[in-house]
Amino acid sequence: MTSFMPPADRIWWKVPVGKQELVWIAIALVWCIIMFLMMPLWHVYGKQNLSTEAYQTTPAKFGAKVEEMVSKYTVGKEAGIPIVAPPVGSDIYMLGRLWQWYPVLKLKKNQEYRLHLSSMDWQHGFSLQPDNINLQIVPGYDMVLKITPDKSGEYSVICNEYCGIGHHTMVGKIYVED
């Protein structure tokens, strides 16, 4: 009845709060603080943190870097796309465009690489399956992540940002070898 009537007390902000609400607010606040602290703590103790390293770029500039890597380290072809095995620890590149991830990468297990990602046209979603790591790929930005594949096998990169009619055909590969 009184949620749609003016408060019973003119000075409602001076009415003492019940014990039950105070206890709940205290518990909830503590939980909120724990959740807040988990994020910086994970930066210190966790292993999955997104780097904030990024550069503005253009499709032409980024594409040239990709081609440079492809021309140096191509070891084969899959479905017409080069398979590239870059040196351990190096800067490696993958670009998204309508509708493919280019090139295919062949990496060594438990080795760190600097992965550069960008888009040649629209926005794309880098979604590494089945590990389920998901990143937003934005044209004009070169996003750099240090990755350490810790399981060997065949990984697929699907696109999970809508990018037009051929969106569902955009599948790439990353191989991780022992």
Added chain:
Amino acid sequence: MAEFRVCPDSGFYFHKSAESLMKVNAVVGVVALLIAGLLAIGVVLTRWQEVHWLPADTFYMVLTAHGINALLFWCIFFEMAILHFASSTLLRCRLATPRWGWAGFFLMLIGAVMNNVAVFSGKSSVMMTSYVPMQAEPHFYLGLILFAVGALIQVFVFFGTLVIAQQEKTYEGSVPLVTFGAITAAIIAVFTIASGAIILIPTYLWAVGYVSHIDAEMYRVIWWAMGHSSQQINVAAHVAVWYLIAGVLFGARPMSEKVSRFAFLLYIFFLQLASAHHILVDPGISAEWKIFNTSYAMYLAVLASMIHGLTVPGSIEVAQRGKGFTKGLFEWLRKAPWGNPVFSAMFISLVTFGFIGGITGVVMGTEQINLIIHNTIYVPAHFHATVVTGTTLTFMALTYLLIPVLFRKKMIFPWMAKLQPYVFGGGMTILILFMLGAGTLGVARRHWDMDFAGAAMAFEYPAIAYTLMAVGAIGGLLAIVGGIMYLTVTVGSLLFGKPLEPSAGILESFAGKPLQASAYDIEKPEKLMMAPKLEESEHSGGGFEAPGTFALAMLLLVTFVVYYFINWKYLASVWPLG
């Protein structure tokens, strides 16, 4: 001139112009819901891979229109009706500048139609987010801009009405809590619309060729200041409606005016930071910025929702215990009017919004955990728990209340209305839970084909992902049946329901026309007085007044904590990156 009528059933006063505006906004909102619901059939039957109904181009067009009609047009039109109700009706005040109100409404209507025309032409299948540099037709953006300007005008009519109410002293003391909640929604709406203008106007100019380049990342940051904040208008509005329904049905008194209002204030201060959690895995944004903003400044807005989660059912429990339902922890809840769709819809909304929508929202909005969730179908699962079982179900509850009170019609098919919240809420909950599961397995959102037909390289989801999507789709179909039941009852009641005294005809109900002139026989409503003070004996003496609610709140907390840490564990299993 007498311009007010009083509803003999509820005691609410209606000002002629405000009443008409409430009706048209609510009716157009429901039409948008109807469109969104019809489109949902296409979405559900296409994402159910075994059925895979629509071709890709139609699917993306349908998905775009479904999102915009449901998230923007349905919610915001209906919220305009709520704003006029919370100002003019609750404060017993004449509507400020009715002509501006109508201008705002028509602008919104023109904008909504224009945007739908652009989408259904097939050349603007850009999804609700319309991420640049993918381009829609210019009138796609122009429609949204007009809609936003119209909404802004109506919001200012709401503020104007508050000013008049205060100056003409139509009420005593402070505004009621429900109006306070509506003010919260309106303030967030101004912020939302301003952000929308900042990004959509240049994008429109880009689409017509006056601007050469829109930075894709800047677009994302600012667009989400509108895109997510518009959902915060919904949250503030539907929480206000929860309080209203608790008051109307149970005579519930807010446990503490101070606590509830403080929680709304936290929404105003912190909810807007929500745009941050859409860009957690974007390039080049600093960790500090993400941590502060995505946590809404240390989760203070989450705290606010947790407070409402206790105080809304808590106030119902206190009222029920006062009526003698005092046995055990939960007699008050067992003996609640579960057959009344106003209550059942509201309570299902409260539970699913808290347990599913709230918890998944916080989990996926955690800086690092977002890596394993971003753009998977987990995301639409989350926002169906907030916007559909949360906001939409609450607005459905309010409609059942408004059919007799505002539209002066007796509800047809009461048995159907009684079942509707369970069918809709139950179906939607199935959809949500199974989509959450599929998202955890990496199934992409906004994606036509789980089989990746035509891709140069093959990828297969695990078989269980198909099962999850199929069961979710069955839940979705059930929810669509629930939606049809809702529309049958509401539209049917307006068309064929028996008119109540003072009576209303079809035109009065549908076209926003006021009732017969004779219905408006009050020149100045009685002043709205402060709520009566509690008798000394009614005070519980500072103990736990609502122990059942407290137990439910602790259950929520335990679920929250367990689920939160499960997700950290899952995150720890993926490739290390930094």
